[in-house]
Amino acid sequence: MSEDASTAGDDTTEGTVDSDTSDSQPTSNGVDTANTRGRRFVVGLYVALVGVAATAGVLTATFVDGLRRPELFGVLPLPATRAGFAVFGGVTMAVVLGVPLSLIVYVSRRIDDPDAVE
Numbered sequence: 001m002s003e004d005a006s007t008a009g010d011d012t013t014e015g016t017v018d019s020d021t022s023d024s025q026p027t028s029n030g031v032d033t034a035n036t037r038g039r040r041f042v043v044g045l046y047v048a049l050v051g052v053a054a055t056a057g058v059l060t061a062t063f064v065d066g067l068r069r070p071e072l073f074g075v076l077p078l079p080a081t082r083a084g085f086a087v088f089g090g091v092t093m094a095v096v097l098g099v100p101l102s103l104i105v106y107v108s109r110r111i112d113d114p115d116a117v118e
Contacts, residue, residue: 057089
């Protein structure tokens with residue numbers, strides 16, 4: 001009976017260790033859960049910041065008088081309305097954050113690939 005008790009204790013300990021390290025282990029479908037959570041956080045933060053910029057555009061158009069029409073990238077004129085300023089703020093923030101973020105993703109994928117370095 002003492003052997004059964006010690007074996008049961010070992011199983012419990014191993015189960016605890018496995019559950020603690022399961023966050024960094026790939027799941028059965030091959031997706032790393034810690035990596036997926038990080039990507040979700042970055043995408044969520046990106047969407048939130050773009051939403052804040054669009055909201056700031058709406059608030060600017062609502063409370064500031066005498067605004068001129070915004071021009072998206074200095075080329076595409078938008079109407080001087082709440083919607084126009086929301087689009088201007090959202091798209092500008094999306095591009096300002098999205099371009100460097102996409103470059104970081106591209107470089108990080110290439111640098112991890114040993115065949116990519118020539």
